[in-house]
Amino acid sequence: MNEFLNYFLDDGNVFLIKDVNTNQINIKVEPKSGNFCQFKEYKTSYPLDLIEKILSIKGACWTIDEIKRQESSDYVEKALYYGLFSFISKDKFEKKNIVRFWMWKWRFNMHRQ
Numbered sequence: 001m002n003e004f005l006n007y008f009l010d011d012g013n014v015f016l017i018k019d020v021n022t023n024q025i026n027i028k029v030e031p032k033s034g035n036f037c038q039f040k041e042y043k044t045s046y047p048l049d050l051i052e053k054i055l056s057i058k059g060a061c062w063t064i065d066e067i068k069r070q071e072s073s074d075y076v077e078k079a080l081y082y083g084l085f086s087f088i089s090k091d092k093f094e095k096k097n098i099v100r101f102w103m104w105k106w107r108f109n110m111h112r113q
């Protein structure tokens with residue numbers, strides 16, 4: 001753990017933060033045995049104080065998920081794709097649009113600029 005700037009314990013999970021360069025910070029989760037963490041490592045452009053605030057609210061295992069949702073352009077698309085088509089066949093969506101979702105995404109991105 002010496003190479004990392006900060007580390008935090010959250011219900012037995014270890015959350016590590018390391019500077020990669022001036023533009024990115026490497027964050028890593030080492031989950032407690034038996035705990036599920038979807039993502040265990042990620043490089044982010046979020047500032048350290050914001051990462052720590054998200055960590056205090058979301059906890060170690062969900063901080064990377066929260067950050068990836070904003071920074072990764074295909075995160076939501078992949079989640080919807082696999083979430084929908086794992087249970088419903090693609091032909092049920094033929095010639096259909098998910099308008100409300102795309103309107104929300106567009107509106108949300110307009111507020112970010």
